[in-house]
Amino acid sequence: MLTAPLIVIASFAYVGLLFAIAYYGDKRADAGRSIIANPYIYALSLAVYCTSWTFYGSVGRAATSGIGFLPIYLGPTLMAALWWYVMLKIIRISKQNRITSIADFIASRYGKSQMLGGLVTIIAVIGIIPYIALQLKAISNTFTIILQYPNLAPAEHVGTPLFLGDNTFYIAMLLAAFTILFGTRHLDATERHEGLVAAVAFESLVKLLAFIAVGLFVTYWLYDGFGDIFDRAAQTAELSALLTFGGEVGNYATFASLTLLSMAAIMFLPRQFQVSVVENVDERHLNKAIWLFPLYLLAINIFVLPIALGGLMHFPSGTVDADTFVLTLPISERVPWLTLFAFVGGLSAATGMVIVETIALSTMVCNDLVMPVALRARSLRLTERRDLSGLLLGIRRGAIVLILMLGYLYFYLAGEAYALVSIGLISFSAVAQFAPAIIAGIFWRGGTRDGAVCGLAAGFLVWTYTLLLPSFAKSGWLPIDYLEQGLFGIDLLRPQQLFGLEGFDAVTHCLFWSMLANIGGYIAVSLAQRPSAAEHGQATVFVDAFRQSGATAGPRLWRGSASVNDLLALLGRFLGPERARETFESYARSRGARSVESLAADASLGHHAESLLAGAIGSASARVMVASVVEEEPLGLDEVMNIIDEASQVLAYSRQLEQKSRELEAASQNLRDANQRLQELDRLKDDFISTVTHELRTPLTSIRAFSEILRDNPRLDDAQRAQFLGTVIKESERLTRLINQVLDLSKIESGNAEWHSSEIDMREVVDDSVSAVSQMFKENGVQLDVRLPQELPSIVADRDRLMQVMLNLLSNAAKFCKRPGGRVSIALARQDGFLRVDVTDNGIGVSESDKEIIFEKFRQVGDTLTNRPQGTGLGLPICRQIINHFGGRLWVQSQPGEGATFSFTLPFNPALPQARAAA
């Protein structure tokens, strides 16, 4: 009744149906009417987690370890409770950065490292191969069994020839063909496969219904409900043991470690990452999936124990492999439709897994392993080829075939030694190695590329040594001595009792050591080094994913310029010219540009091209390729500062505090300085007042003394009377002059003096001052020479003030020149763009030590009664203030005994052209 052709036709028909759904889904997606844009499809697609391991293996596991099958479903249920935060963050990051696989995710997080992407890919491929082998084994076994219908023959595979003589080989190749059809018909930048997701959701429904159908059949057809089965089982000592914790396999450590492993698996299995992250169309779908997916797990697990117990009770002990109960129970009762349904359900679970897993892996192999190497290999001249899209598809198709071949080889070599679940756990342990780099990567800024490489490599090596290689040893392909006596016979190196750690099962043992090496290596190396700028940038993008809007995440870190055509050509080579053109056109539309040509080739277009390319060849390679046509500018200091700011909030905060305390310190230092200056000024003011007081008292003393003498001596002779009165008048004048000059100087010094600047000719000022003093010079018998040039540019200054300076210098000269035979000369000249005035006398001169003192206030020079000058001691200080005010300089040159020359300079009127020429 169930003949081979019928079974084959049913199988093909089923896969054909899946393909039709996928095709329809793709068509609808292209038309913009997605059929997967609802949370139920999303949750069902997540159920790709349930493979033939679940469909057949759980029953097998339950038959040997009772509730030992449960952790594999408890883990995801627990993890789902954290999805609203952890998974949401991963989805957000992946969408913002156009991440297309788990290798891409890790590589991108640690500074877009190609090396890391490659490492993750290798680990994923090697780690997943046992898992694929598991599916092949399940399909192969069940196919062999169902062909015998209605007989029950144990599935014997040992002894069949490799490859062509082996059904499993054909199954593997057929699966490869399906996968190629499903996943690599064309390239898409987002690496999304809407039709595939629809098909996966459908197969999830089919396997659930098939399993429940078998469950109902066993529970209510063979037996009288749950109560009946469990009652009967409890009566057998053997079976009742399965329902309790304890015994060898039921110990808590195993339970806990399997829970942990499956928590990691639901997040980081490449196919789970594919459906939950890459294929996610709307992150709100996650909210429903958080409870829908655990509900699905519950539904598909309700009948595991009844089927396992029913099978154990139904078949004589050991005659039928518990892994096949789901199929063999309907066969034994000769229910053909249910048998076929169960077979299709199992086939569905296996194909779904294989297709999604290999598509995810082939994307990684192509983007993160082959392309980075191929693009670098100059001999391939890939960077010069015009259209690489065909090559990309070829690489992926090759990868799919290769992965299934490897799966088949593993199945052939090691498949027979293990039950389905044990094979699956080997893969789970490998995938768990991604957990530290990802989880720490999205919450901790400190992780570095080298840390991630170290952790992954260490964990992977431990996994290989303690779990993968022993699986070959147990199958006889490696010397068993290695397992029992340790490598080189060293007891401590026994792979499953490493360093003497005993008492754990192989998986727990591996988990312990690999996680110790992985997490330890990751943290130690990360802490030992400072993240580079690229790592810092990516760390910020990942850790702060919730704080960034999608649009700003990328372009901020992308600076450069290229022509639109360069970018288009580059994209065309990888996606095909038509698709590249289409994507640019839709981008142009979204930007409101009229055509592709009118697009600005700015950072945002460059980033767009990079992210499109990232889908095809991975983010690390995409960056390299875009950089090759773009003249990328290095990150500016501003951007680096931004990154540092964002990446180290605490650092910034403490920097602020430091800054504040530095500012405070500076402010108090300023206060101290100001206070000191005030005290200094106060002292100077006291000195000045004291000096002024003294200078005022001196003439006052004479005035008062002579006034009183005149008052008290009315009979003084006329000559003496006239002398005394004359002194009183002179001293009064001196007093007035002194008061005026003190006021004058204080006004200049305080900046309150009034200046009336105008354009003046210095020759006129000299002429005027000469005529003002000519009478005085004549009376003193002093000869005055004036040398004026024919022409002189004008200056801008206060005429009266310059007059004041000239009169002061001339009266000083008259006062100090030789008696008799006094001679004073005035000279005007140009010097270096300045007007220079020299007033020279032939008097006693000024000693070197006095040359600056005479310009200080009240510092007259002269120590005898005879040469004591009649002055206030303020004339020269005032002159110097005036000249300085107009941008000039006043100084004295002298040889003692040979006269002195007082000189000052003034700048020419800057508005005059000849002033500049003179300069």
Next chain:
Amino acid sequence: MAKRVLIAEDEPNIVTSLEFLMGQIGCDYQTAVNGEEALRAAADFRPDLMLLDVMLPLKSGFEVCQTLRGNEALRKIKIIMLTAKGRETEVAKGLALGADAYITKPFATRELLDTVKRLLGE
């Protein structure tokens, strides 16, 4: 015998007025215009009294006063300090150095003459 007065002052007009005043009360007088000259004149002229300006060139009135008080032969000379700086600290300093009186400029001629007469009469 007429009393002798040494006028140590560098401001010519003040010197003129002091010379007139000393002549008026019948004293012999001599003038010195700086501190060193004042010390030489004190030794040569042997005055009974000295009108000593504080702000003298070369050696200040304080130094002259201190030197005289430290000299066995000259310590008996009466000293009236004259200064344009009327601060209390300066008055105190002058008296502490052994000046007999301290008169601030500008002075009242009668007060100056009374002080001179009082010191010469003792």
